[in-house]
Amino acid sequence: MTRPLLRVAALSKRFGGTQALKDVDLEVAPGEIHALIGPNGSGKSTLIKILAGYHHADPGAVAELDGEPFDLSQVAASRHDRLRFVHQELGLVGELSATDNLALSRGFARTAFGNIRWPEMERRTTALVERFGLAIDVRRPLALASPVQRAVVAIAAALQGWEGRRGVLVLDEPTAVLPPGEVARLFDIVREIRDTGAGVLYVSHRMDEIFALADRVTVIRGGRRIATLPVAGLTPRSLAELMAGEEMETDHRPASAPGPSEAVLEVRDLWAGPLRGIDFDLARGERLGITGLVGSGHEIVPYAVCGAHTGPVRGRLRLPERSERWVDARDADSLGLPLVPADRAGEGVIGDFSVGENLTLPLLDRLRARVGRLHRGREGALAEEWIERVGVRTAGRGARITTLSGGNQQKVVMARCLAQRPPVLMLCEPTAGVDIGTRLQLYDLIERQADEGMGVIVSSSDTQDLLALCNRVLVVRDGRVVREIGGRDITEPALVHAMEGT
């Protein structure tokens, strides 16, 4: 093989007691699309952040671009002029035009008086984006452009000023914000960049993208490089096994779907955000997955069912065990179903509260003593009981919640939902940002609740969660349930195909 364009060796990174990356090697050849794949929490975003100069690597790491060594051990604004990044959120300013956004990274052309030469700027921008076969008004605010147009502007911004030279473009989950129909266009653009002899490092956790696009793939899991292989020799199954690891496959697979059983939750004709009429029943002890691509609407289902969706909602639901009456979805909060929200820091925990205060917040009415006083003794006992039950690792219930790891914070959020003894537990992206070990504990915990008869809804875009947890999965596309997959048929390829509609 020719000399690699980008070479990283022995890259390790520790955050406190957590080994985020351990001796990772990575090589990107010229004219290659090299995929970096791994489940959430595997360390791939840490790797990208180190390359981007956001974190520094632990001593001992080696990095070269086209044979030139560069330093990873310092935090820096940029590592190397020919190492360019398009981050997941694209890093664009929506209020500004394409021209302005491109100028933010490379500066404005000015006259001798210092005023901006707009015609030249606009010509330059147009030329850049036209390379990718894109015709947009370079003066319009980007917020008005389509997602793929924004993605292209972000790529154009990243590639400014490297024309004719060989560099490496790093794309961090660029399709996360794209509607499925536009992914193919983005792929064409990425291939075009490769064909100029550049290297592309393509980060994803979506297997289908790897097969569609990449030449080689590096799988990382638990902070270690598991394998680097040519994509041509892989099957979806073998790649899934590499990604998931054996233990996930065997230990966490629901043995079988529960037999026909009475429903604990019935949802009819639910409209909210992109959702266009969803019906489903949830049986006692069932673990129902709801999934889809970002924006499909699957992530809204739990919010709508527990009455936390901000925006118009329509539909009806009922808890047959509690009452025969149907409840309008607009009054869904009256059912009081608890939710483990997707955004733990923003909606889940109250960072300034202690572990105990976070745990008991929805249970305070139960802890009333006389004259409305909060019974501190009972509150403490309740908190201790649940810390023990779900196995939260904390210095004590008085410790501030933000001193806990993401996984342990998630346990606290789950515990306070479970303490309400709900008939149904709803979880959104329950393992986002949770390390592998804690993830398995969370799976266990959820499974135990279901075995005791609780209905569980897991809305997740992480197929790992669905594979490990669910008896049945509803796949949502464009606001409707397009597939229902049950039991043994829940496989990574089946899920991905249903999500993409291929």
Place this chain on the structure above:
Amino acid sequence: MTSTPTRARPAAPPEPDRPAPALGAWGRRTAAALSFRNIGAVYVWLVIVVLFSVWVPETFPTAITVKQVLNGNAVAGLVALSVVLPLAARVFDLSVAFIMSLTSVLTAYFMVSTGLGPGAAIALAMTAALLIGVVNGIVVVVLRVDSFIATLATGALIQSLITMVTNDSSITGVQLLAKPFASIAQLDAGGITLPVLYLLLAASAIWFLLEHTASGRRLYATGFNADAARLQGVRTDRLRFLTLVASALLSGFAGIVFASSVGSGSPTAGTPYLLSAYAAAFVGATQLRAGRFNAWGTVLAVLLLGTGITGLGLATSAQWAASLFTGSVLIVALVLTGGRIALPTVLRRRKSPPAEPVTTPDKEIS
């Protein structure tokens, strides 16, 4: 200073599964309670007292000074307490100063110009305060205007109302100086006047509410993370609305006490109290329950500021010294809370935790 050698977390109760000797636990808790981190203002206050006792030994360390500090700061304390509840829910009520002016003016107006008795005049003035609280609530909570700007705007409206009533001159009259009304602020026991009692009562009530009731916990939850609180069934809008009503009522009451103590209705009675109220509330939030706006911390801060200003008044005749002192204390306190860290931690220079909470290790806490 905290005596725990390992971790800077004095708020944490001793672990149940590791029973320390009873005296050890008690000692640790006492040490935590008396730490600079917890009650730094008390130590600063002691330093100030010693400083002025040395500087002006004839006039400062006297019973008169004690009375002056207490009596002279009771109204300021009431106004400061009135902003504690909204602040706990992250709502700014800047109209409190104007509400205070309004009730002082209205009470005087009803008693002097329309001849109502003190009871009726006070009831009408408090009704006005209540209405303004409701208006604030509607603008901030229902119409969703940022509270900082919204209450500044309603403050301007109130000031225009005051000008309508008073033509911008104080309302005076014998009725205001006579017995039943004057007693509200001037009745005293051993030189300590009634407003000091009001202050203690208001502080006790707010302390009980914030520390010992579910509503208090929910108020803090609303202030810290309204989205998360709402998902946990906390009715954040209702709470924020009610804090604005509460602050209007308490600052309105402060206005009446003020009118009674000076014997007139002044159109600008409240304005000088606005800055000191927020200064005390923010300094108070660094005390006792660090990071949380709380009643006794605020009272402590009022006394600290009051003592310093009184001492400066006795030691120098410089007019500018009082504001200089208030401003300096406020900045120092805000720097200490801004980073949500108390002094000893800063001095210890612990390494900050990693930027990503995602990768915060489990081991760190076990």
